Amino acid sequence: MITTETHVDVAVELRDVVREYGSKQARVRALDGVGIGFARGTWTAVMGPSGSGKSTLLHCAAGLERPTSGQVLLGDRELTAASERELTALRRKEIGFVFQSFNLVGSLTAEQNVALPLRLAGRTVSTKEVRAILSEVGLGERLRHRPRELSGGQQQRVAIARAMITRPSVLFADEPTGALDSRSARTVLGLLRSLADDSGQTIVMVTHDPAAAARADSVLFLSDGRIVDHLTRPSTRQVADRLAVLED
Numbered sequence: 440m441i442t443t444e445t446h447v448d449v450a451v452e453l454r455d456v457v458r459e460y461g462s463k464q465a466r467v468r469a470l471d472g473v474g475i476g477f478a479r480g481t482w483t484a485v486m487g488p489s490g491s492g493k494s495t496l497l498h499c500a501a502g503l504e505r506p507t508s509g510q511v512l513l514g515d516r517e518l519t520a521a522s523e524r525e526l527t528a529l530r531r532k533e534i535g536f537v538f539q540s541f542n543l544v545g546s547l548t549a550e551q552n553v554a555l556p557l558r559l560a561g562r563t564v565s566t567k568e569v570r571a572i573l574s575e576v577g578l579g580e581r582l583r584h585r586p587r588e589l590s591g592g593q594q595q596r597v598a599i600a601r602a603m604i605t606r607p608s609v610l611f612a613d614e615p616t617g618a619l620d621s622r623s624a625r626t627v628l629g630l631l632r633s634l635a636d637d638s639g640q641t642i643v644m645v646t647h648d649p650a651a652a653a654r655a656d657s658v659l660f661l662s663d664g665r666i667v668d669h670l671t672r673p674s675t676r677q678v679a680d681r682l683a684v685l686e687d
């Protein structure tokens with residue numbers, strides 16, 4: 440995660456992004472001039488007190504929400520200049536999103552859930568490819584299981600496989616371990632680590648958990664809608680200490 444170095448290959452970049460909610464009297468500035476570039480192949484954690492703008496940053500970067508002003512660039516394409524139609528196509532092809540609550544379709548098997556983004560994009564579904572990615576996340580033996588037949592950690596791994604099936608340029612994760620016990624959380628974090636290390640996947644993850652953040656390459660801290668600090672390869676203790684000061 441680098442802001443100014445021009446030789447770094449940046450997967451997604453926010454330039455002076457402001458996001459406000461509400462009308463005049465009740466206006467909230469959730470992001471207050473955020474400028475940041477996420478280098479390709481790196482995993483960045485986003486932390487900060489409740490209400491500091493973490494989810495808003497993630498949603499703006501992923502093209503799920505439009506900023507009030509400023510620019511968002513995915514590679515060399517400007518999301519903020521794209522039409523709704525172009526944005527939908529870009530989201531389907533270039534962006535993977537993982538949520539705290541998994542958001543799998545309950546009536547579909549693991550295999551069918553993973554194939555869904557390809558079907559939605561009107562692309563041919565290769566059973567081999569779907570099975571390969573489920574094996575990659577350690578669920579090669581669970582292809583026909585429905586979400587209710589899987590543990591939380593397994594469901595999240597299906598959700599990651601589903602997000603990865605289109606080989607997105609960026610994988611966004613909003614508290615991906617927030618609903619998991621610590622053992623499942625470790626498995627999911629190990630999976631994200633190997634996606635960054637072995638597949639060069641760019642990952643941007645919001646988390647409240649210092650131990651989860653410490654698995655990333657760098658940690659970005661938000662406070663009142665602004666980036667106030669970032670740490671490279673910090674320990675859990677360093678992340679927790681930095682956060683404690685911001686939460687005071």
Ligand SMILES: Nc1ncnc2c1ncn2[C@@H]1O[C@H](COP(=O)(O)OP(=O)(O)OP(=O)(O)O)[C@@H](O)[C@H]1O
Pocket residue numbers: 460461467468469487488489490491492493494495496
């Ligand atoms: N749809 C919305 N309408 C009005 N205000 C909103 C909306 N979404 C977010 N906000 C406000 O914007 C600010 C930032 O919210 P955001 O959800 O990005 O924070 P966060 O850091 O992700 O918080 P948390 O850790 O509690 O999930 C908060 O003050 C929040 O109340």
